[in-house]
Amino acid sequence: MKYKVFVDGQEGTTGLKIFDYLSDRSDIEVLRIDPDKRKDANARSELLNAADIVFLCLPDAAAKESVELVRNEKTKIINTSTAFRTDKDWVYGLPELKQQRELIRSATKVSVPGCHATGFILTIKPLIEAGILQPEYPVTCYSVTGYSGAGKSGIEEYENSALAAARKLNVPRHYALQLNHKHIPEMVMYSGLLHEPLFTPIKANYAQGLAMSIPLISRILPKNSTAKNIHEVLSTYFESERFVHVMPYESEAYLDEGDFLISECNNTNRLEIFVFGQKDKINIISRYDNLGKGASGAAVQNMNLILGLDEGTSLQK
Structure with missing residues (x-):
């Protein structure tokens, strides 16, 4: 059929x-x-x-x-x-x-x-359900994405070398600076948060690939949770998923001399979640193809x- x-x-x-x-x-x-x-x-x-x-x-x-x-x-x-x-x-x-x-x-x-909402919700929702993160926590986050997220007109702009040079598009650009990005309503509704996150998206001069970064401070979490605790919760939540993978806690092997590689999931439907941190500082980064997953x-x-x-x-x- x-x-x-x-x-x-x-x-x-x-x-x-x-x-x-x-x-x-x-x-x-x-x-x-x-x-x-x-x-x-x-x-x-x-x-x-x-x-x-x-x-x-x-x-x-x-x-x-x-x-x-x-x-x-x-x-x-x-x-x-x-x-x-x-x-x-x-x-x-x-x-x-x-x-x-x-x-x-x-x-x-x-x-x-939405592309930004995908990584955000898949990170925040399991933590709220597990009681690791309180719904009223003042979440901040930022994402870095390739210019393909700007749509057909944005792609044409970045790939026109003369126009890109004239507009100085060779450097990353923060946008939605009034903190009203169109993905925020769904980020709140489906994550379980009670308040909007402070979200800053950044587009950069490469075609595709997105990294959503969410920092947390363990001393104001309800259970004073560590990065290791958070990694365990996320690993358990997604252990049977074929497209969402929580990467090993010791993730140095997946970095490039300590640098994070945004585009490693390009041309796949894969989303990878990394948990980094020390002492009371935690950073959760999800990477995926903004045109894929x-x-x-x-x-x-x-x-x-x-x-x-x-x-x-x-x-x-």
Whole structure:
């Protein structure tokens, strides 16, 4: 049996990557829209309602418009934009959270987590559940990501050497400095925190790969937990997961003369969590591909679950 799949937003970064994942699938028939009809509501509606699975790889407003065009109960929707991620009528597509797989398998509408939110939630949620971190803890975090996270226009800007030189894009750039990044609502809702984290994202002049860093101070944790304690909790939580791995506590072998390598999970659906620290200082870093586990890979993983297939089909560990 072949499943019909339509990618609404097929020309964007996420949509193109999904096509890559599906290109060798004999069980998938990809429905395509003529480029000159991408904004034709009737043409899109026809494909949206003909598909078993629809990926929405669109800006928020356009994604909401597409949902309104789906008029049958057969089509399952996987949204990759910010729209609907905190909507209670949509299932949050992070299978590695406890009990989340079963919700995804039976869902008709799933929202793929934001790239920054993915590493944040997978770090914070297990610690809160274990009583290691209190929900009211004043969490700070920052992430460093490749420019592909800025979308098609951002990629074109960075890869145009003249424009990149004129705008001095060769150095890392902090952004969302009003502390209102669009991923923050889902970071709060699904982590179990009571308050927003102080989150600073940084984009840098390399294509892909993301590292989310969360520092903690053990003396203000409820159990005065050490880095070793936190490593044990995270290791236990994810011990049976194929895509999320807690790396050995003594992680020097995975560093480059003491330096952290952000891009080691590129072109995979793998997310690796490292726990560093001494005395009362702890730093937890998760690394993954912002285009893989942070976007398109996660979308395909959710599709596999919805269709009742092995969730790792066509995904690289």
